Amino acid sequence: MFHTELCDLLEIEFPILQGAMQGAGKPKLVAAVSEAGGLGVLPTYGEREEDLVRQIEETQALTKKPFGVNITPLGAKFTERRAAICIDMKVPVVTTGLGDPGPRAVGDLRSAGIKVIPVVPTVRHALRLEAEGADAIVASGSEAGGHVGSVATLPLLPMVIDAVKVPVVAAGGIGDARGFLAAMAMGAAGVQLGTRLICTTESAGGRWYSDAILKISEEETIVSKSLTGKTVRAFATPEVKAFEAARLSGAAEDELRRLQRIVRKGRHQDDTYEGQHQAVVGQIAGMLNDPACVKPAGEVIREIMHEAMQLTEHLSKIALK
Template identity: 45%
Template sequence: MFQTSLCKLLGIKYPIIQGALGGTTRPISDPTLVAAVSNAGGLGILATWNLPDRLILKEIDRVRHLTDRPFGVNIAATHSSYDFSKKAGLLAKEGIRIVTTGRGDPKIPAVSILKDQGIKVLPVVANVKQAISLENKGADAIIASGLEAGGHVGNITTFSLVPQVVDSVKVPVVAAGGIGDARGLLAALVLGASGIQMGTRFIATHESIAPLDIKKRILYASSEDTVVTTLRTGSPTRTLRTAFTEKWEELIKSGASVDEIKDFRRKVLKRTRGNIEEDTVGAGQVCGLIRELKSVRQIIECIIKDASTIYMGLKENGKALE
């Protein structure tokens, strides 16, 4: 029932992508989580944030030992063209055929570099202009991510962004931001998307290597317990609200100088991790929907089963109105 153009493009059973998940010391979307998503019928995405090439190769090898299903790799298109080309070549040599990129429309020709290596490219965008530009550059699909999402965000909601992107491009569109259950999948499909990407929902899983206190924080959080801050990277990023983000907001509101702000951020990046209140933890507003720790397979199978039930109910309601 839910075999879409995205499924055909990526060779997956269900139109569900696991968003690349970074971490303070190592990526959360590691081989175990990636393989679990792919084995359950979705598309796992290996995050490579802050990883040297040798470790990226090791992680790819680990994924392949855990699954024979399709999976992808996420790389940041923030390097120089030379460095990005080198990394694209490395992935192509390893047989990687799907890559997601983030941070909108990069200044370097990231899409063409990847396409030249025979890699399918799914960039994450925050507005229509970026989507059109990246489709023109050869993107195979567009991930339209609303401001509800965890991590780097734009300023347009998913519900407004997705149909605009769908109307503006011909390639499959993936809805992201604020999606965590069957209702989100069906809503995305009704808006014209060919699938969904979820990140925060997969943090709160048994397979996730995220610390237990972070998982618990997500389970007990409301949507209001997230905040958009520039603390970590200098770009707007949605994270869980902590004592640290509160200090940052106070610093900005107090009219601190540029040097004071830079000094505070420098201390943040050097700080020893371990205390959630002294860190920034990327998470989306969908945390308000997440109340139970589950396995990846339970999540994906539940979404598909519930979506089918809801869809059949809508059909019956439609007949009753005829």
Template identity: 40%
Template sequence: MKSVLCEMLGIEYPIIQGAMAWVADADLASAVSNAGGLGMIGTGHDPVEIVNEKIADMKTKTDKPFGVNIMLLNSHVEEVVKAVCASGVKVVTTGAGSPGKYMDQFKAAGISVIPVVASVALARRMEKDGADAVIIEGMESGGHIGKSTTITLLPQVVDAVDVPVIAAGGIGDGRGMAAAFMLGAAGVQVGTRFVVARESNAHQNFKDAILKAKDIDTVVTGLITGHPVRVLRNRLTREYLKAEKEETSKEKPDFDRLEKIGTGALRKAVVEGDKNYGSMMAGQIAGMITKEETCKEIIEDYMTTSKKMILAQAKLWTE
């Protein structure tokens, strides 16, 4: 199964691994790239020295295409962009803003730029700014989310832009992948399922929480702040939501109080394995994930199942 995305990125399968903070390191990303997908290194708020180390580590683990995610709110973003452009990396995804001001640098370095968007308007803007493709992320995703679902946002963005569109959010297996293709996607981005990959260095407590999750075990926090985040329920979310409700009732909400509650919580989940006060970012498909697999097994399952679904539907409609 080939797509324009595979040709653009030089990959075998149209599957991109989400650049999850504290999770998307060289071990995970290289395993995805070696299995035929596009592994992504997450950089978050990293200073340029750390970004260079991550890229160098990645190059020792794979000779396949891989990408780097740049968080545009990073205080070191100027230096990070320069370093990535000089590194030989050929794919960049971006979040938390527009990469427009850096587009000339990226293009001069031969980098394909793929911003993450949560609306039609933003997708159009990114295309105008020179994006090579866009990732639409529905509210089913883990971590920071928008307001639209994947199944409603995807076809609207496909109709609005001429660049390839990648679907993210709620793509838990090959059935979701096939559905994304039917709605016009050129590929999919997968996050939560790769968290529990055998090559993932996420703490086992975090993995186990995803493996044990049911369909209703995620909750959205931070709505009052304008930056909602989907996570698994625990003591942290109960305390946060209680505080959020209290602040909502005030004329001037104390956003610093809410920020203090969440500061450092993602690291607690991914690195320390704190099941109670760690921010265990996971998508709504967590309830579908029941076992740890290698990245190769995960990608093969997506591809095999999606092909079966597409062929079965084609046969159904021709009979």
């Protein structure tokens, strides 16, 4: 059932990765995805080292199956320390986001037998990370929640697949079997899901997060520099929209800093959507409307695999007509 080279590389049953999700992807979700045959991935962005160690231990207690840790390369020292923790704790897979972890960290991880899978927004980054020794590449389009580049998944994916020799995983805007199959048809070795897995019973995001995803349309996300200073796709809250409007109209630095403080101050200030001035989400949120879609992550994965098989049969029938 869609057994690809990625499954062999990571020793997983289904070619589905759970993208690291700061705020939503804690050990329960990570373990649930791995238990279901995919690969759960713990985020480390914003976590203290001791929290990361505790969360790795917690995940190891919940599953004996492989899972990954995501390192956001915030400078060589930070990246190498996080890599050392993953090596010490025998984490089998490391994904990296936002930047280049550098050849040293990649080399250290690979020498310890850890598979390294960077998430990239362009062909240029994919080639660079492949040259540094990446075992696979996640090509992440601008539809995705989190840090994004400017190229959408549909054009980015085949270009990255053509450019590199290692397996390529598609991310950004994939929420069901149709997205999964489209990526596989383009030659992806698997997919990475983020936003879809916030709407699960194991998500650490909280009820307001999944409720907000169920409520918004595909037009209600925005790419903004107000959250981290880099381009992040998030809910188009009034606070984030105010920052972007000011930025685009050339507001002074002081004013931008003031608006950014408002955006950042509101983070998780209470457990309602209105209480959040910012939260990360992808455009596929517009497709998630039915409260029944909030279910265990294992069910989401099994449904995608089952429906993808049905769609494949349907496609082969109409192709042969």
